[in-house]
Amino acid sequence: MMRKTDPYGRDIPSAIPRPDVVSPGEIVPGYNPPGIPPWLKPIPINTRNTQEVLRGYLNANEPKIARWLYSTWNAEREAIKYQELRNAIRDHEMPLEWLLQWQQDYSRFVVEVLDPEWRKAIQSAGTKMGENIEAYAGRPFGFTPTGRRIEEWIQTWSGELAVALFDSQYRAMRAILRYYTVDNPVSPDELGRILRPVIGLTPKQAEAVRRFRENLIAEGLPLKAVEHQVLNYAGYLHRFRALRIARTELSFSYNYGQLEAIRQAQEQGYFRGKVVKTWMTAEDERTCDFCGPLDGQTIGLEETFPGLTKKLPNVLAPPAHPLCRCTVGYQVLERR
Known part of the structure; x- marks a missing residue:
């Protein structure tokens, strides 16, 4: 039985050295697809204004996703009952009711919120790229926002994401619960005040809130002041995490929509030569140390760039990591 190809390209090794494993100060060597004769020149299909369009799309559509997460985490906090807290103290473990609710919430988030937002981003990016394809080829191009590749992409990521979001919340809450029950x-009342602010945070963020609380208590602050500052700090982390999820997921789907439009055009004979892609950063002070060296790196259409995380060791298109704002420029290699 043949192994199913990963639609993200994570199973395709990148030919570009990872920027975070080279020696400090060393420039990541440039890479170009092998076998390209010198008499070919790159003709751009899209330009750097693609980066501005991407940022505009992210800014316009991130708030909706973030608001859904806020409301869900608030509802999960309010749903915690006193008897469940007593059971948690007795069992040193989270009640089954919490786990079932979180699984259901994240499944709904993926199906009801992200799935349509992914599809909208793919449609928007593909349509916009279609305008560039028409300008290049001199004839109409119609982007199709459906098909096997798109469905495999969405199905693969939706299943992984729902599990990852639940698992992150479970591990975060379990660590805090064990600390305050073992x-x-x-008391149950105090446990409720401690647990509610960290619902929705990652294990690292929840641990940061716990240490913050412990430090404030050690300083001798009144309990009311401690709770106020903890809530403010946890609220900041919730806003950051919601933005991180929204921006990353929209970046995934928008960049994939561009790639899919290029693939469709190539299959329909719109290009007169080999298509290559070039990494493009936002070119501002917020560009990270990992993506900065990738800027301008050119590879083949179905080759991958290096990713930053274990979950994304290689990527067919940005993002290379959470909160990444990079995108890709596409070019056709033609005779000079």
Whole structure:
């Protein structure tokens, strides 16, 4: 039985050295697809204004996703009952009711919120890229926002994401619960005040909130002041995480929509030569140390760039990491 190809390209090794494993100060060597004769020249299909369009799309559509996450995390906090807190202290484990609710919430988030937003981003990016394809080829091009590749892309990522979001929340809450029921036991009321602010945070963020609380208590602050500052800090982390999820997921789908438009045009004979793609950063002070060296790197259409995380060791198109704002420029290699 043949192994199914990963629609993200994570199973295709990148020919470009990872920027975070080269020696400090060393420039990542340039890479170009092998076998390209010198008499070919790159003709751009899209330009750097693609980066501005991407940023505009992200800014316009991130708030809706973030608001849904805020409201869901708030509802999960309000749903915690006193008897469940007592059971958690008795069992040193989270009640099944919480776990089932979180699984359901993240499944709904993926199906009801992200799935349509992914498809809208793919449609928007593909249509916009279609305008560039028409300008290049001199004839109409119609982008099709459906098909096997798009469905495989969405199905693969939706299943992984729902599990990853639940698992992150489970691990974060379990660590805090164990600390306050085994290492430093507290009353049900106090446990509720401690747990509610960290619902929706990652394990690292939840641990940061726990340490922040402990430090404030060690300083001798009144309990009311401690709770106020903890809520403010946790609220900041919730806003950051919601933005991180919204921006990353929209970036995934928008960049994939551009790639799919190029693939469709290539299959329909719109290009007169080999198509290559070039990494493009936002070219501002917020460009990270990982993506900066990738700027301008050119590879073949179905080759991959290096990704930053274990979950994304290689990528067919940005993002290379959460909150990445990069995109890709496409070119056709033609005779000079």
